[in-house]
Every structure is written in structure tokens, then in C-alpha cells.
Amino acid sequence: MSPDPTRRPAVAWALIAPSLLLAVAIIGYPFYTIVNHSLHEISRFGAVRGFTGLANFQQVLADPVFGQVVWRTLQWTVCVVGGTILVSIPVSLVLQRDFYGRGLARTIVMLPWAVSLTMTAIVWRWAFNDQYGMVNASLGSLGLISGPISWLANGQMAFWVEVGVGILVSVPFTVTIFLGGLSSVPTDIYEAADMEGASSWQQFRRLTLPLLRPFINMAIVLNVIYVFNSFPIIWIMTQGGPDNATHIMVTYLYQLGFRLGRPGEAAAISLMMLALLLTFTIIYARLQGRAGSGSGAEGSAA
Template sequence: MNMHNGAAAAEPKPAGGRRTRRRLRLAGGLAPYLWLAPSLLLIILVTIFPIFELFSTALSKVSLSGVKKGYVGLQNFSNVLRDPVFWGVLKNTLIWTVGVVGISTVLSLGIAQLLNQEFPGRRLVRSALIVPWAVSLIITSVIWRWILDYHYGALNLILQKLHLIDQNIYWLASPATSFPAMIGVGIFVTIPFTSFLFLAGLQAIPGELYESAGVDGANGWSKFVHVTLPMLRQPLMISTVLNTIYVFNSFPIIWSMTKGEPVNQTDTIITYLYKLAFVAHKMGDAAAVSVISFLLLLLFSVAYIGLVMRRE
């Protein structure tokens, strides 16, 4: 009897059971990848493949119809870097980006502080602030172009009524006035996004921190510097990175107001590469400019986020 039981216990388990468990473990391990597969496929088709095509085009000779006609190495980059117009455009782009992002960030901090206070009509003011961001950039740009018009613009009329000018000014005819005007429009449409982002950050700051700072004798400015700004570090990082990318690549404002004229003096990289591709039909050079702008933004994003995270 005991010998029979020992023999039965020594019998190997069915191989089918092990195979079933192995299949279940394999299916469990693959399940997350199956759920992620549609998103990964979308990322490959929408992001990775276009970037690959961009670099491939930048290293190729491209016909007027957009057909690649062979590898030319860095010739397209050499053409761009030897063009003096490119360096002027790059300078304009840096001034445009730093001006819009920097000034809108400073103004938005003050506006967010104001909207975080209790006052009559606060909800109405918050609703009105979102309008410039909600309206199409093309519509906003065209409206401002008409406001700045030499013959019919409201700005010249208002300034003459206030006796600040004696005759109408060609605001969009000279880079000395048109470029600051475009920066002003860029700030106007950027402030709503940054203000609400900072407002959300302000509302997440515990009131006890300000009370403790007040007990320690901190005034309003000290509270702002030592409490508000450190607690807004994450919103500031998000706002700076996103706004830099958006403003750097902004096309509608510049194209609607000046088209980069006169003589490329108000062009930025995005309008310059548009002219290279669809006016001069230099697809390879335009792709090279796109690669340069992509690398500049990538370098800025990695450096800025790395600096902020290192401080954290």
C-alpha cells in the first residue's frame, strides 16, 4: 500500500499543465504591450517617421516636385549657413522668442497674483482674460493689422486725439515699429495661457506657508520671493518650455501682419523656411533649416529642464 502511494507521488505532473501556465504567464507579460501598441504605432507614424523623413530630406537633393534625387550630405546645411539672411532671421527669432516669452511670463505672474485675490467681478475678469487665447491667431493678427493700419487704423486715430502724434505712422512699414508691434501681439495672445497656469499653481499653495512667513516678519515682497516663486517652480518650468516651443514656431502672427517684410527683416525661422520651401522651392534647404530649429529647441528643452531638476 505504501509502495503504491510512493509511486503515485513520484509520478511527474502532466506536461500540459506546465505549458498552460507558461502560456498564461506569457500572455500576462504581453498584455501591457498589446494595450500600448496603438499609442506606440501612432507615435511612430506621427512623430518618429516625420522626424526621420525630415533628416533624410535635409541630407538629400530634392526636385521642385518634392522627389528626392540623391544623397548630398551636408550641402543643404552649408547653403543655409552661408546665407547671411539666415543669421539675421536667427537673430530675429531669438529676439522674438525671448521678448514674447520673457515679458508675458513677468506680466502673467502679476496678473495671476491679482486674479488670486478676492474682488467683485473676479469671475467675469477671469472669463474675459481667456478670450485672446481662445480666438484664432489668424483672426487676432488680422484685427491688429487693421488697428495698426496707416489710413484706417484705430491706433493712429487714438494717438492723434490724445495729441501724442501729429500725423499717421506707418506702423507695419518699418522693422523698427513692425517688429515690436508683432512682439506686442504675441504677448497679448500668450498672457492668458501663462496667467491661468500660474493661477492654478498659486491656488495649490497652502495658506499656512504665508501665515508662517508673516509670523517670521516677512513682508509682501519677501513672501513672493521666498514662498510664491519656489512653489511656482513647476508651473514656471512648464510654461517656459511650452511657450518657447510655441512662440519659436509661431507662424500666423508674423505672416498675417508683415509676411517677414521688408526684405526678410521681420522674418523668423518658421516664415523663412516657409519661403524657402514654397516660394524659392528649395525643399532641401528648408528641411535643413527645420532640422536646425528642431535641434535648437531640443537643446534648450533638455538644458532648461536639466537645470531646473538639478536645483530640485
């Protein structure tokens, strides 16, 4: 006797219900807490007081520092993600080739990924120290600078130093994604291209990039999420200073919530960050969907 097919959905829901309820609890309770805090007056010790509505959001938006922080967050995200993609593509192409010592080269590239982001930021803070840092010592021994440079004392310079560190720590993960994509590309298409006389640049532009597009899209989305919420690099190297010149939204949120005793405003900023990430993901997914349908239509027309 065959089982009743109408019971299958109920059985499936019963099987996944425990894990589903656990996931809802883990995600739902913190989200409810953040929304509740953003709509109430919260003491610096976390005690919920009177309902204030959107007052926390209004205070955040009226803060002149917050506008600069949002703009710097966009700069940080675009520069780190864009730089990571530009560096990772040629690195992955080199590591995909068969050469002596390729395994060692791949290990060296992946090493920053094995070290915690906190320890990496501490090492780079030491390296850029103006008195005993490795960077000033190396540049001075090469005769490139005449005296020590205070890399992290100047806000503009410190921010771009942190962007460089952000690119460095993001490359291993992105290279791993691209190597997975390159390993799935059939080699016979390159052999055919060689026989047709295509140059290396033509093969890269006409074959490699289109075949890597799904992996590039994946790397962009994941890196935007990670970099947008990246806390240790900026906080450990400069703590958002000097004079709030290197703050991004997540470090500014931490300062408001845990140093200045304004957790309600910090909760409001966290919801703004969530809204920005959701907006980016939806827009990017739609743009890529239109690009994919457009290229498919062109291919069918051809």
C-alpha cells in the same frame, strides 16, 4: 490559480502596441521625409532627385540672411517668453484674490485664448495700419502723435510690434498655468507670515515665487516651444518683411519651401530648429535639476 507574473509585461505591451505603432507612424514618417528631403535635391514640386549629402545645410549656413534670422528668432523667443512671464505673474496674483467681478475679469483675460491666432494677427494688422488703423487714430485723438505712423513699414518697429502681440496672445495660457499653481498653495502659510509681520513683497519673494517655481519652469518650457515655432503672427502681419527684417526661422523656412521653391533647404532648417529646441530643453532641464538638488541640500543642511 494566480496568473503568471512573467506574462504581465507581454500583455501590457500587447495592449499598448496599436497606439504605440500609430504614434510611431504619425511621427516617424514625417520625420523620415524631412531628413530625406534635407539630403537630396528637391524640385519645387516635391520631386526627389539626386543625393546631395549636406549641401542643403551648407547652402543655408552660407546664406547671409539666415544668420540674421537665427539671431532674430532668439530675440523673438526670449523677449516674448520673458515678457509673458513678467506680465502673467502679477496678473495671476490679482486674479487669485477674492474681489467683486473676479469671474468677469478672468473671462476677459482668457478671451484672446479663445480666438484663433490667425484672426488675432489679422485684427492687429488692421489696428496698426498707417492709414485707417485703430492705434494711429487713438494716439492722434489723444494728441500723442501729429501724423500717422507706419508701424509695419519699418522693420525694427514692426518686429517689436509683433513681439508685443506675441506677449498678448501668450498671457492667457500662462496665467492659466499660474492660477493652477496658486490654487494649490495653502493659505495658512500666508496667515502665519502675516502674524510674523512679513510684508507683501517678502511673502511674494519668500513664499509665492519658490512655490510657483515648478509652474514657472513648465510655463517657460511650453512657451519656448510654442513661441519658437509661432508662425501666424509674423507671417500675417508682415510676411517677414520689409526686406526680411522680421523673419524668424519658421517663417523663413516657409518662404524658402513654398515661395522660393527650395524645399531641400527648408527641410534642413526644420531639422536645425528641432536640434535647437532639443538642446534648449536638455540644458534647461539639467540646470533646473541642479538648482533643485542644490536647494534641497541647503534645506537639509539648515
